[in-house]
Amino acid sequence: MNTLPINWLTEGLLDFEYKKYLLLAYLQAAKNEFGKQRLYPVFSDLIMHYRNLKQVQEHKQLVYESFPQRISRADFQKLELVYEKIVQDDETMEQIEEIIQYATPLFTEALAEGKELYDFVERHLEISPVGITPIYHNEGYLFLESLPGKETQVYTYNITVFENTYEKYRGINTQHLETVRRGLTLTHEHLKAQLVKQRKELPNPATFAVVAKVPMPLEQSLLPIAKRSLVKYVTHLAA
Template sequence: MKKLQTNWLTDGLIDFEYKKYLLLAYLEGVKEEFGARRLYPVFSDLIMHYNNLMQVKEHKKLVYEQFPQRISRADFNKLEIIYQKIVEDDETMREIEEIVQFAAPKFNHALQNGKEIYDYIESNLEISPVGITPLYRDAGYLFLDEFTGKETRVYEYQMTIFENAYETYRGINTLFIDTFRRSLSNTYENLKVSLVKQRKKLPNPATFVIVAKVPCSFDQSLLPIAKRTLVKYVSKL
């Protein structure tokens, strides 16, 4: 799909009709991705663009925390200087404000569509522990099953904690191990026992299985939503 540059609002020609064309082309691509239940990375990009747009609308200021990790602090400083010059130009700023007024509800509508798909997939995921869950649950294994088939993808997971100026977040890193075909003799419990024997670094691992009850893109929807579901589940135990 057609990407929308991080600095699309201030880069190049600042003209309402031109920016409108860029935005609508991007949102058409978003619509196609969501129609195929492919949420990521499109959903994350939408959130970033919308949040930054709101900062511009409310404070006429770009905020570094709203940008994705691929934007370095040095790059952001250059972008902020450019934007500050734009703010000081009344005529250009009026054009920017017109673009923002047009773009904000468009982004919001697309975000609501994405959230509905996210909530639908999330509500159709079943998560449960495999065997006895130890007291330490910040590392272990995730078994993930798609809607069809009897194959289970196995991941090692590690919970992470990171902070910004406002909040503390729990995140998760995963490492793909292998794909196993389930059978009467190769159950989730047997698979966990086999992993413990083969991988000595986790002698008593927390292990959870997530099963999808609806079809969706694996890499672009199921896996990222399953990871967030696991974080929420473990945090409540």
Template sequence: MSTLPVNWLTEGLLDFEYKKYLLLAYLKAARNEFNKQRLYPVFSDLIMHYRNLQQVKAHKQLVYESFPKRISRADFEKLELVYEKIVNDDETMQQIEEIIQYATPLFTETLEEGKELYSFVERHLEISPVGITPMYHNEGYLFLDAFPGKETHVYVYNITVFENTYEKYRGINTKHLQTVRRGLAQTHEQLKVQLLRERQELPNPAAFVAIAKVPMPLEQALLPIAKRSLVKYVTGLAA
């Protein structure tokens, strides 16, 4: 799809009509992705761009933490130097603020569409434990059942906790192990027992199944939301 550079506000021709053209093309492509129920990675990019607009509007600065992982600290520092020069130019900054004023409600509107899609997918995703759940839930197996079909995508997951001055975050890493066809002879419980026999590195793992109730793309919607839903579910167990 059409993408928007992370430094689109300062990159290239600093002209309102040009920036408007870039923005509208990007948002149109984002909506097309949503229409196909492809939520990621476009939803994350939209959030990043929106946060940057808000930071620039409020503080006239860029915030490294808002940028995606693909931009390095060194690249960000170069971008920051360019931006500092622009901030010191009143005429140029006035154009930037005009672009921000135009872009903010458009980002807000498109983000709302993304939130509605996220909520729809989340509502039609059912998470439950498989077998007896141990006291430790931060690593184990995630069984993911797409709709329709009888295939189960098996992932090993690990939840990490990190915090800054203000709040605590939980992140999740997954690794795809296999995809199996289920039936009367291969239930989720039996699949867990099989994994216990085959993989000795997790002797007493937690296991959860996420079952989709409606069709949705695996990589662009189902898996990312299942991972976030699992973090939320496990956090609730630990409360």
């Protein structure tokens, strides 16, 4: 899809009409993705751009934590130097603020549409444990399905915990193992038993099935939301 550069506010021609053209083309492409029920990566990009706009508007600075992982600290520092020079130019800063005033409500509208799609997908996910669940839930198997259909996507998952002074964060990594076409005789329990026999490194794995009640794109919507939903589910189990 048509993407918006990370440093679109400061990159290239600093002209209101030009920036407006870039922004509207990007937002139209984002809405087209939402219309096809494709939530990622566009939704996370929208959040990043919106946060940057608010930071610039409120603090006149860029914040590294708002940027996606694909930008390195070194690249960010170069961008920060460029921005510091621009901030010192009152006329240029006036143009940037004009662009921000125009862009902010448009980003807000697009984010609301993305949030609505996210909530729709999440509401139609059903999570259930497969077999006996061990005490340790942070590693195991994820069975992912979208109805109608008989294909099950099998993943290993690993939940990691990051802490700072104020908060605790949980992230999840998944690795796709196989796509299984299930029949009446191959239940989730039977599939788990097969995996235990084949993969000795997880002798007593936590296993969860996530089933989507409506069809949706696997990579762009189902998998990323299923992963977030599983983290919440496992966190609740551990509470």
